[in-house]
Amino acid sequence: MDNRDVRIAILGPVEVRHGDDRSADDGQGPAVGLGGARLRMLLTRLALEPGRTIPAERLIDDLWEDDPPAGAPNALQSLVSRLRAAIGREAIESRPGGYRLAVPREAVDAHEFEARVSSARDIPDARARASALREALALWRGPALADAAHLP
Secondary structure (H helix, E strand, O other), rough: OOHHHHHEEOOOOOOEEEOOOOOOOOOOEEEEOOOOHHHHHHHHHHOOOOEEEEEHHHHHHHHHOOOEEEEOOHHHHHHHHHHHHHHHHHEEEOOOEEEEEEEOOOEEEHHHHHHHHHHHHHOOOHHHHHHHHHHHHHHOOEEEOOOOOOOO
């Protein structure tokens, strides 16, 4: 599976789709089942900074706040393994001291939204600019980070 085909939505409930299965109306594959809340929170945390290694200690703090489990590094490793099984092994890279979401920045709807709004600002025609902004707004499916409200 190609990482470029993974689409991650965090502007609303967390959702992952693979673009290699074009059976859905939007040209993307069906949503991938992600399981529990902590798994969705992990994906959301990584998706906020795709391409950047997030230290394991920070992920543990973000996921468990002030109450990490005994063996928190092993619990995190287990979550990463489950996330890889759900979205594709090569989408989550192990790096020294942490983990990295290895997808293009635009594969995450929040970053695609920012890019579209930025591009729309440069469109001189008001109607075309408004149309481009409506397309950007259409990426929103509910409150941002809905599955990870407590993340910093």
